[in-house]
Amino acid sequence: MQVANKYIFDIKPYVPGKPIEDVKRQLKLKSVIKLASNENPYPPSPKAVEAMTKTARGVNRYPDGGCFLLRRALAKHLKVGENQLIFGNGSDEIIVLAVKAFVGQGDEVIIAKPSFLIYEIACCLAGAKIHQVPLKNFRYDLKGMKDKLSKRTRMVFLGNPDNPAGTYINTREVADFMKTVGKQALVFFDEAYFEYVHAKDYPDTIQLMKTYPNVITARTFSKMYALAGLRIGYGIGQPRMVDILNRLREPFNVNSLAQAAAVAALSDQGYYRRIAREVEQQRRYLYRCLEGMGLPYEESFTNFILIQIKNAAQIANALLRKGVIIRDMNVWGLKGFIRVSIGTPLENKRFIQTLGEII
Numbered sequence: 249m250q251v252a253n254k255y256i257f258d259i260k261p262y263v264p265g266k267p268i269e270d271v272k273r274q275l276k277l278k279s280v281i282k283l284a285s286n287e288n289p290y291p292p293s294p295k296a297v298e299a300m301t302k303t304a305r306g307v308n309r310y311p312d313g314g315c316f317l318l319r320r321a322l323a324k325h326l327k328v329g330e331n332q333l334i335f336g337n338g339s340d341e342i343i344v345l346a347v348k349a350f351v352g353q354g355d356e357v358i359i360a361k362p363s364f365l366i367y368e369i370a371c372c373l374a375g376a377k378i379h380q381v382p383l384k385n386f387r388y389d390l391k392g393m394k395d396k397l398s399k400r401t402r403m404v405f406l407g408n409p410d411n412p413a414g415t416y417i418n419t420r421e422v423a424d425f426m427k428t429v430g431k432q433a434l435v436f437f438d439e440a441y442f443e444y445v446h447a448k449d450y451p452d453t454i455q456l457m458k459t460y461p462n463v464i465t466a467r468t469f470s471k472m473y474a475l476a477g478l479r480i481g482y483g484i485g486q487p488r489m490v491d492i493l494n495r496l497r498e499p500f501n502v503n504s505l506a507q508a509a510a511v512a513a514l515s516d517q518g519y520y521r522r523i524a525r526e527v528e529q530q531r532r533y534l535y536r537c538l539e540g541m542g543l544p545y546e547e548s549f550t551n552f553i554l555i556q557i558k559n560a561a562q563i564a565n566a567l568l569r570k571g572v573i574i575r576d577m578n579v580w581g582l583k584g585f586i587r588v589s590i591g592t593p594l595e596n597k598r599f600i601q602t603l604g605e606i607i
Contacts, residue, residue, distance in 0.1 A: 345496050381393050
């Protein structure tokens with residue numbers, strides 16, 4: 249048997265949240281809720297469901313490799329050129345493509361610690377030297393990241409808002425950071441939770457690209473648009489940047505159902521604005537409940553909350569056995585923390601009630 253490359257054994261595999269059906273089967277439970285993977289607890293727009301139903305009749309044909317209709321609709325929505333967009337099988341694929349294109353053996357990459365695990369996995373596969381800069385008070389330490397910059401730095405990842413902390417980097421901080429980086433390295437903004445942020449000082453990275461062609465932004469239809477099961481994300485960059493990534497992209501990487509659903513979802517912004525308001529209300533509800541229980545949490549600008557709690561692993565396991573799936577953050581290096589996605593009102597009440605019974 250052929251021996252695998254040695255560096256593969258240094259990679260820690262990504263561990264997703266447990267699926268609801270698996271937990272039901274393994275623990276013999278009839279009712280299970282999942283608050284572990286930062287998913288939208290509500291279904292996608294009825295327009296998206298209708299579009300998928302119609303498109304399903306034609307899945308005997310390959311999808312449009314260029315995502316023509318989606319490209320046109322999204323370019324209009326974002327007010328960017330169609331040649332500034334690249335689509336992926338989730339925004340994860342955009343991350344992987346960028347690393348493949350711009351990072352090689354021995355190059356240096358800067359990420360936060362902890363941060364989204366795919367950054368590290370993709371860079372390990374490229375053979376890069378990874379500088380991990382610890383968060384400070386659950387915020388990006390941009391000064392610490394600046395200190396790690398060198399002539400060999402090829403890429404810097406900035407999750408904004410960040411996962412797992414849920415905090416964001418503001419306009420002034422980004423402007424200051426980019427002045428230091430200049431056009432030296434690719435700065436990758438991961439904006440998976442973009443639609444949940446309503447802060448006035450949240451940076452406009454699309455405008456930033458006009459000054460810095462080395463900026464690329466990734467977003468997704470998985471979170472707010474509730475299309476996680478279809479795996480569709482996209483990147484925004486200057487045309488030359490996008491052209492480079494497209495040369496690496498596999499053909500037909502975005503399926504037909506995903507393309508149709510995404511186009512329809514974009515046309516139903518009112519539906520998603522209602523969801524955003526509901527998530528905001530439920531976030532405040534969870535804050536009040538956690539404060540009443542004496543549990544510290546980090547203010548979030550996403551659809552999840554990072555909570556400090558004693559015996560986090562035991563708490564997470566006890567919740568699981570009662571049919572509530574959340575995340576023990578020990579695997580992220582955050583011992584004594586759990587992360588909880590914001591669910592529906594009924595799901596959130598169940599979580600709070602069950603947590604109260606356990607502690």
